[in-house]
Amino acid sequence: METQLNQLKDEALAKIEAASNTKELNEVRVAYLGKKGPITDLLKGMGKLPAEERPKMGALVNVIRETVTTQLEERMAHLEEQAINEQLAKEAIDVTLPGRPVRTGNHHPLTRVVEEIEDFFISMGYEIAEGPEVEKDYYNFEALNLPKGHPARDMQDSFYISEEILLRTHTSPVQARTMEAKDGAAIKIICPGKVYRRDSDDATHSHQFTQIEGLVVGENIRMSDLKGTLSLFAKKMFGADREIRLRPSFFPFTEPSVEMDISCFKCGGDGCNVCKKTGWIEILGAGMVHPNVLEMAGYDSSAVTGFAFGMGPERIAMLKYGVEDIRHFYTNDVRFISQFHRTEA
Amino acid sequence: MLVSTKWLGDYVNIKNIAVEELAEKITRAGIEVDAIIDRSHGMTNVVVGYVKECVKHPEADKLSICQVDVGEETTQIICGAPNVAEGQKVIVARPGAVLPGNFKIKKAKLRGEESNGMICSLQELAIEGKLVPKAYAEGIYVLPDSAIPGEDALPLLGLDDQVLEFDLTPNRSDALSMLGVAYEVGAILSQGIVLPEVSYTESAERAEDVLKLRVDAIEDNPMYVAKVVKNVKVAESPLWLQNYLMAAGVRPHNNVVDITNFVLMEYGQPLHAFDYDRLETEEIVVRRAEEGEKITTLDEAERTLKGHNLVITNGQEPVAVAGVMGGLNSEVHDGTTTVVIESAYFAPASVRQTSKELGLRSDASTRFEKGVDPERVAQAAERAAQLMAELAGGEVLAGSVVIDELDKTPARITVSPDTINNRLGMKISLEDMLSILDRLQIPTEAVSGKLVIDAPTRRQDLRIEEDIIEEIARLYGYDEIPMTLPVGESTPGGLTPYQAKRRTVRAFLEGAGLYQALTYSLTSKEHAQQYALETAPVTELLMPMSEERSVLRQSLIPHLLEAATYNVARRIESVALYETGSVFLGLEEDGLPKEVEHVAAVLTGKWVDHAWQGESKKVDFFVMKGIVEGMMDSIGQLDGLSFEQAVVEGMHPGRTAKILLNGEEIGLIGQIHPTEQKKRDLKETYIMEINLQKVLQTEVDEVLYTQVPRFPSMSRDIALVVASETSAGTLQAIIRNAGGKLLKDVRLFDLYEGANVEEGKKSLAFSLTYFDPERTLTDEEVVKAHDKVLKALTDEAGAVLRG
Structure with a gap:
């Protein structure tokens, strides 16, 4: 009987080992441990044994049953794991295949520049002022200290609609309109927008382009305030270690007038092709608002002063991104616009 | 404006400053120096040669074989220029010379003949063709006899010079003259300047006795000065004068014309020289043109004038367009002996208009357009007379013929030092302010704590106190302005x-x-x-x-x-x-x-x-x-x-x-x-x-939270067949309308036309969601609502439900 039992055990263990999948293993389980299996049969046949052998044989049968059960469970766990692994292996993918593209567009590079400038000045408490692109000669020129007959208002240089109406040549008329509307109150504004000049389109000229200007008017606004503001702006826009310098210049609507250079953001001031070996890059024009401009808008120029500055987003974008031809901004080539999709910060 | 530093050195001492540093200082003080042009272009081995012998090349019609004394030796040079001749002093680039454009001169054989160098034209020394005197435009340049063979040719030609190219803003027309630049540079370097000394001997005859003058348009020509110079010998100008003009971008013509151009560049006062005899009438009358009147200008173009254009006439016909260009009929030529020098003040607006209408811009018109210095009108005429006596052997008649109603009062500006400092956000001392104004040679007095300034007439841009603030700031240095931010009421800012x-x-x-x-x-x-x-x-x-x-x-x-x-x-x-x-x-x-x-x-x-x-x-x-x-x-x-x-x-x-x-x-x-x-x-x-x-x-509601549903919703799908032309929108509207308040959402999820659907019909399927935020809906409630929807679809759209 004992021999028979051991033989049975070996046979069961061999079959467990041989089972190659869970189904086969279950068959083994049923065959050996099921109600009709040989071990159950043996247990059932215990009654026929002499009484003194029963405990020994009973214990032996139990040991065998436990051994087989344990083996079976282990084998089952193994086979299950193997089955999962096989399944996972089948499910493997080529992770180098391209992902499903998420379709997005992006800002035009000029909008990107304009919004960056707007956001900086908004954080400094400025508002955004906008105005018409078709303007009165009065706001475009006269109110800005460019009286009739002034050389800068040549008919050849501007798109006139009539004697008195033209496409604005700069965004400064928005300043004139804002000052007039504010009726003597303090002002802190940024004026972005499209402007037009009678130029033939080429690599550096465009009959339509954009400008962004700023204006601060109030009591005791000083040139040092202009310098401090522009310095912060330069650092924000072109890098924290940018330095600025002011050079005297001339605009009819400001006095004193300056041009602002920033230390070259490419070479840091050592001289390179971006700064034309000078270490400095001209970025904007600025100045203290001309008393005539203040007076014409209804301010008392002895009590109120102001500063103004203006720049060209095209020029800034060309410098910042290395764009060589202004016409790229207006041909709307997707291969151009789509290059400005990502953040730089 | 092109400023030769060699020429500038005649008025202000710039010997001790490198040209790059000078350019930087000028730029930082307000006049942008766009470029520094080295006129030598690094040339070496360019010397004076004397053509001792010149014969035709036997093998080539266009070549000459020249024996040239170059100082240390006489050497053979083959020359292709048509104007080369025996006895000339010429410019020779010797073997080893490098000319502009990296053109290396080597010994060579030309059609079998040895050539040891090159006889040069001015163009080959990088002088623009349009500046080369016409006589030498098509060939080599011939130096004056005084040139010594072997001598370095560059200083002789004034090419050992650096030229500053100014990008002038419209307000700084004072720098459209060498004297104006000298004042600016003097102020920057804290130096005085040397003005030209004008003196000459007048002849006994009086200008007034040979020339009558009348101005019929005094508002556009408030000042006219005419001087008469007799017995001039029209000839080539001395080399120094030609050199200065070429450096300034002006083509030399002859001594008389060159002198007027030189004074224009020196004083910023445009001059014109008439041939007195060609005037024929011994009279100058300035008047407005007759409508349609014609004149042929110096550039040989016939111009048709308008009634508002100002012209200079001989009392009968125009001899010049005032302030813009002279007429061909009265031009100084080789045979001219008596010259009338015109120096005048023409109103900026008038000259601008005429220049624009004629499409004619000249060195003269650009200066008149901006307003010339009233004080220099007469001075410039005297300077030209002096030079005609010195360089053209002329006899200057006594006095000038003058009409002068020009206001020369300097602009008076009063400004307090506090205003200046407040506007700049600085603390500049009164002494420093006075010192700056003194360097600029702007007459200033400190009267009861205020600066009282008489702006010099050469600085037409100084009119109001802001102009003085700028003068002080730019010379004090914008770098010295501190950085502050506006103080006062803070504003929120932001987008509308x-x-x-x-x-x-x-x-x-x-x-x-x-x-x-x-x-x-x-x-x-x-x-x-x-x-x-x-x-x-x-x-x-x-x-x-x-x-x-x-x-x-x-x-x-x-x-x-x-x-x-x-x-x-x-x-x-x-x-x-x-x-x-x-x-x-x-x-x-x-x-x-x-x-x-x-x-x-x-x-x-x-x-x-x-x-x-x-x-x-x-x-x-x-x-x-x-x-x-x-x-x-x-x-x-x-x-x-x-x-x-x-x-x-x-x-x-x-x-x-x-x-x-x-x-x-x-x-x-x-x-x-x-x-x-x-x-x-x-x-x-x-x-x-x-x-x-x-x-x-359009007004928009504020974003307001609605409670996230706590109770489940129930969905029912409907498949319909309707006429093809019934729009989905119509069906959707019917459903929404009939569904009542329990119907939360309607979504089209299928649309089908074709096989299995009758011709002229289409099938649509909607998914309807019923929901009550307050409780869980019962089946009965949903069925009731849904039946209403189905009935409405059948009644209103003739829809047939599909199984």
């Missing part, structure tokens, strides 16, 4: 709701896959109103540069389509662009067109393109519609949005709709008409344009 919503619209469209385009506002008449939502008289330019850009647009679509075509032509087949911008409608009462901000988009090609997974989908109406709906939703305007089938010219008649907001038409959406698509080389292309301004100005 309109501006913020515009940014939301842009962000949505970009998130949806569209790139932002930026197209021109000016367009052609043909495209101005195509696809316009609203048309009004177009705004036309008075002087367009081309028909393509002659009027302002009333729709953004044509240029967006152009952009799509541009991209498609470059094999970017899928294009998704949008733009926000203004359209321009008619004229308002104030004379300006109504400007309305629109948003528009164009889609063509594929919308989904994921090739390796076999997913590809062309754009269609509903892609664009989804974008419009999403965009409107992003700014809280989805609820009032509806679409209405429409027929619009240039659009596909079956695939076009008006867009309405709260029942009001605000836009257009649809497919471009196939014939239009073909015209533009586009495949299936969809557009939308919306009056953004109207949308952004």
Whole structure:
């Protein structure tokens, strides 16, 4: 009987080992441990044994049953794991295949520049002022200290609609309109927008382009305030270690007038092709608002002063991104616009 | 303005400063130095040669064999210039010389004859052809006899010089003269300047006795000075004078003309020289031209004048266009013996107008246009007379013939040092201010704590206290201004709701896959109103540069389509662009067109393109519609949005709709008409344009939370067969209407026409969601509501339910 039992055990263990999948293993389980299996049969046949052998044989049968059960469970766990692994292996993918593209567009590079400038000045408490692109000669020129007959208002240089109406040549008329509307109150504004000049389109000229200007008017606004503001702006826009310098210049609507250079953001001031070996890059024009401009808008120029500055987003974008031809901004080539999709910060 | 540092050195000591440093200082003080031009161009081994012998090359007609004394030896040089001749002093580039353009001179054999160097033209020394005296324009340059063979030719030609190129702002016309530059540089370097000393011997005869003068237009010519110089010998100018002129960008002609140009450059006062005998009348009359009067100017062009143009006449006919250009009839020529020097003040506006009308700008007109220094009118005439005596052997008649009603009073400016410091945000001492004004040679007195200034007439730009603030600041140094921020009332700043919503619209469209385009506002008449939502008289330019850009647009679509075509032509087949911008409608009462901000988009090609997974989908109406709906939703305007089938010219008649907001038409959406698509080389292309301004100005509800559902909702699906022409929108409206307040949502999930559906019919399937926020719905309640829906569909749309 004992021999028979051991033989049975070996046979069961061999079959467990041989089972190659869970189904086969279950068959083994049923065959050996099921109600009709040989071990159950043996247990059932215990009654026929002499009484003194029963405990020994009973214990032996139990040991065998436990051994087989344990083996079976282990084998089952193994086979299950193997089955999962096989399944996972089948499910493997080529992770180098391209992902499903998420379709997005992006800002035009000029909008990107304009919004960056707007956001900086908004954080400094400025508002955004906008105005018409078709303007009165009065706001475009006269109110800005460019009286009739002034050389800068040549008919050849501007798109006139009539004697008195033209496409604005700069965004400064928005300043004139804002000052007039504010009726003597303090002002802190940024004026972005499209402007037009009678130029033939080429690599550096465009009959339509954009400008962004700023204006601060109030009591005791000083040139040092202009310098401090522009310095912060330069650092924000072109890098924290940018330095600025002011050079005297001339605009009819400001006095004193300056041009602002920033230390070259490419070479840091050592001289390179971006700064034309000078270490400095001209970025904007600025100045203290001309008393005539203040007076014409209804301010008392002895009590109120102001500063103004203006720049060209095209020029800034060309410098910042290395764009060589202004016409790229207006041909709307997707291969151009789509290059400005990502953040730089 | 080209400033020769060699010439400048005659008036101000710049020996001890490097030219780069000088240029930097000038730039930082207010006049931008655009470039430093080294006139030597690094040339060496260029010497004076003496042509001892010159014979024709036996093998070449155009070549001459010259024996040239170059100081240390006499050497043979082959020369191709037509004007080379025995006895000339010439410029020789010796073997080893490097000429501009890295042109290396070597010994060579030309048609069998040895050539040890090159006899040079001025052009070969990098002098522009238009500046080379006409006599030498086509050949070598001939030096004066006094030149010594072997001597370095560069100093002789004034080419050992650095020229500063100024980019002058319009206010600094004082720097359009060497003296003006000298004052500026003197101030920058804290140095005095040396003015030319003018003295000469007058003859006994008086100018007044040989020349009468009358001015009939005193308001445009308040000052006229004429001097008469007899017995001049017209000849080539001395080399130094020619050199100065060429360095300043002026072509030498003859001594008389060169002297007038020299004084123009030196004093900034344009002069003109008439041949006295050619005037014929012994009289000068300044008057306005007769309408249509003609004059042939020095450039040999016949000019037709207008009644307001100012002319100089001999009492009968014009001999010069005042301040712009002289006439050919009275030009100084080789045989001239008596010269009339004209120095005058012509009103800036008059000269500007005439110069513009004639399309004629000269060194004279650019200076008169900006206003010359009243004090220098007479001085310049004297300086020219002196030089004609010295350099042309002339006898200057005593006195001048003068008419002078010109106001020469300096502008008086009073400004307090506190004002200056307050405006700059600085603390400059009174002493420093006075010192700066002194360096600038601006006469100033400190009177009871204020600066009282008499602005010199040479500085026409100094008029108001701000001008003085600028003078002090620019010489004190803008680097010294501290950095502060405006103090006072702080303002919140920020975007207006309109501006913020515009940014939301842009962000949505970009998130949806569209790139932002930026197209021109000016367009052609043909495209101005195509696809316009609203048309009004177009705004036309008075002087367009081309028909393509002659009027302002009333729709953004044509240029967006152009952009799509541009991209498609470059094999970017899928294009998704949008733009926000203004359209321009008619004229308002104030004379300006109504400007309305629109948003528009164009889609063509594929919308989904994921090739390796076999997913590809062309754009269609509903892609664009989804974008419009999403965009409107992003700014809280989805609820009032509806679409209405429409027929619009240039659009596909079956695939076009008006867009309405709260029942009001605000836009257009649809497919471009196939014939239009073909015209533009586009495949299936969809557009939308919306009056953004109207949308952004429409009030929007504030965002208010509604409770997240606590009770389950129940869904029921319906499949219907209806007549083909019944729109989904109609069915949806019926369902919503009949569903009552329990019906939360209706969603179309299937649309089918074709096999298994009767001809002229279509099948639609909707999923309806019922929901009560207060409790769980019972089956009975849903069935009751749903039955109402089914009945309404049958009754109102003749819908047949499918099993």
